Amino acid sequence: xxxxxxxxxxxxxxxxxxxxxxxxxxxxxxxxxxxxxxxxxxxxxxxxxxxxxxxxxxxxxxxxxxxxxxxxxxxxxxxxxxxxxxxxxxxxxxxxxxxxxxxxxxxxxxxxxxxxxxxxxxxxxxxxxxxxxxxxxxxxxxxxxxxxxxxxxxxxxxxxxxxxxx
Amino acid sequence: xxxxxxxxxxxxxxxxxxxxxxxxxxxxxxxxxxxxxxxxxxxxxxxxxxxxxxxxxxxxxxxxxxxxxxxxxxxxxxxxxxxxxxxxxxxxxxxxxxxxxxxxxxxxxxxxxxxxxxxxxxxxxxxxxxxxxxxxxxxxxxxxxxxxxxxxxxxxxxxxxxxxxx
DNA sequence: CTATAACTTGGAGTCGACTCCAAGTCAAGG
DNA sequence: CCTTGACTTGGAGTCGACTCCAAGTTATAG
Numbered sequence: 001x002x003x004x005x006x007x008x009x010x011x012x013x014x015x016x017x018x019x020x021x022x023x024x025x026x027x028x029x030x031x032x033x034x035x036x037x038x039x040x041x042x043x044x045x046x047x048x049x050x051x052x053x054x055x056x057x058x059x060x061x062x063x064x065x066x067x068x069x070x071x072x073x074x075x076x077x078x079x080x081x082x083x084x085x086x087x088x089x090x091x092x093x094x095x096x097x098x099x100x101x102x103x104x105x106x107x108x109x110x111x112x113x114x115x116x117x118x119x120x121x122x123x124x125x126x127x128x129x130x131x132x133x134x135x136x137x138x139x140x141x142x143x144x145x146x147x148x149x150x151x152x153x154x155x156x157x158x159x160x161x162x163x164x165x166x
Numbered sequence: 167x168x169x170x171x172x173x174x175x176x177x178x179x180x181x182x183x184x185x186x187x188x189x190x191x192x193x194x195x196x197x198x199x200x201x202x203x204x205x206x207x208x209x210x211x212x213x214x215x216x217x218x219x220x221x222x223x224x225x226x227x228x229x230x231x232x233x234x235x236x237x238x239x240x241x242x243x244x245x246x247x248x249x250x251x252x253x254x255x256x257x258x259x260x261x262x263x264x265x266x267x268x269x270x271x272x273x274x275x276x277x278x279x280x281x282x283x284x285x286x287x288x289x290x291x292x293x294x295x296x297x298x299x300x301x302x303x304x305x306x307x308x309x310x311x312x313x314x315x316x317x318x319x320x321x322x323x324x325x326x327x328x329x330x331x332x
Numbered sequence: 333c334t335a336t337a338a339c340t341t342g343g344a345g346t347c348g349a350c351t352c353c354a355a356g357t358c359a360a361g362g
Numbered sequence: 363c364c365t366t367g368a369c370t371t372g373g374a375g376t377c378g379a380c381t382c383c384a385a386g387t388t389a390t391a392g
Contacts, residue, residue: 010338020339021381028342029379040388042339055277061270063229066379075281088282095278098271104227105264105271111224112261115241116254176368186369187351194372195349206358208369231348 012045016053023053031066062098178211182219197232228264
């Protein structure tokens, strides 16, 4: 198998679903390392780079801002995370974040399902999210109505509420 | 139980975790209906409004842009979704979106777990996302390694790749 | 030899979602 | 009566993440 295949930026864009402009932008802001150039100055990408870009795209979906992704990319390519306790902590903490996000998303799915079902059976209870969400669900096998969070909507930044009090 | 309790914008902000400014902003862009005012012009909020704001906050976490939330808020308060087939479609489609997002997030969790485990056991295989993600996972009961998407990372906007070709 | 396509660069522009500001109103306390 | 605090308004500013542009280079095809 050809392991050392290379790609143009166009191919890379196509493969990753990230536009050429954006890939260049990521390089500009040093999220991606400066790509090697051919003699004519064109960027070359390898499988590894594509993986990195995919990871970025994936992390983006978890709502992580670009400027926090660096450590994850480092860990992606070679580093052994166990050697950087801080990094491990970072990973764990973001993992928790994501797990909460999943719960949050599951809630929305439940909410939608509820609304959809409600329509189907024409129940007129003015139920809202927040309380008895899914009780009558049987359309699909759902292990649990994600109860751990209990519709508290994962308010993972409890800032707010009068910061302008100098 | 006092059902008709009202709240100031400050209290509302505190309860929802959304800043006063942002709540006003939502009203400004008509995402929220114009709140009732007291005689002195101050906004008053009720339980229902708080639920709506919570729903916005929740939908935001699913990555939905503000200007697409309107139908969901409508459905939240009173409307029977079944009467608006378009809306039902919207709901369904967004549901699919979210399900994909969950898969995507689960992948990142898997990735992190993998990295964490890898560190733990000091395996030196240069595994990456994309292939055998979790095979050696047994730390927690995971039904499936979210395989349906097969690490394709949910590229829910397949635009890209040379649009500027006039 | 020239047109086309695929790239390069630096920099400007856009867009969504806030966030902050200044000037003003109103109610209660000292 | 004056200050303080909680609010109001319209509008300006910020920030992250692109996205677009113009000008230039190089390679290939006709």
